[in-house]
Amino acid sequence: MSHTVITSTSPAGRTSGDGALNLGYTRTIPGLLKLGQMLALLVAFLCVRCARGWPSWAAFQYFEVVALWFLMAFLVFFLMHLFRLQAKMPCINWPLTEFFHYSVGAVLILIASIVGAVKSGGVSALVAGSVFGFIATFLMAVSLWTSYSVTCGSHQTGAVV
Numbered sequence: 001m002s003h004t005v006i007t008s009t010s011p012a013g014r015t016s017g018d019g020a021l022n023l024g025y026t027r028t029i030p031g032l033l034k035l036g037q038m039l040a041l042l043v044a045f046l047c048v049r050c051a052r053g054w055p056s057w058a059a060f061q062y063f064e065v066v067a068l069w070f071l072m073a074f075l076v077f078f079l080m081h082l083f084r085l086q087a088k089m090p091c092i093n094w095p096l097t098e099f100f101h102y103s104v105g106a107v108l109i110l111i112a113s114i115v116g117a118v119k120s121g122g123v124s125a126l127v128a129g130s131v132f133g134f135i136a137t138f139l140m141a142v143s144l145w146t147s148y149s150v151t152c153g154s155h156q157t158g159a160v161v
Helices: 024-027 029-050 058-080 094-118 124-151
Strands: none
Touching: 024 029, 024 058, 024 094, 029 058, 029 094, 058 094, 058 124, 094 124
């Protein structure tokens, strides 16, 4: 009796879980939340940017700056997880960094959305931008809640007091 053994290796001897790209992150809840936040902020930014006749220039400039800033920051966090770069920089506490970012972002986007909704003057594109700002705020609050449970939740230790 003879047995045949077939082995296969991927290029450079890497397994599928060892690759530089973590596509599985896009199917996790934190990954989907980040994608939703980026999409909502992009739509909110584009609605406000393409609107004609801003009733309050300063309010919508603030909305644009805050939406674009947090869109870029979420893109950086998303790419960090996608390319597993946070593992290469262990000196930074990434869960705490994201928790802080979500808390600041939720407050600033909420303020921008409230001011944008109040000062929209009936311009439908500005109202739509504010609505997408509120959606992004809600998604940030959900991310904040899940990040809080990871960062500040109860930790089990083996020590007996």
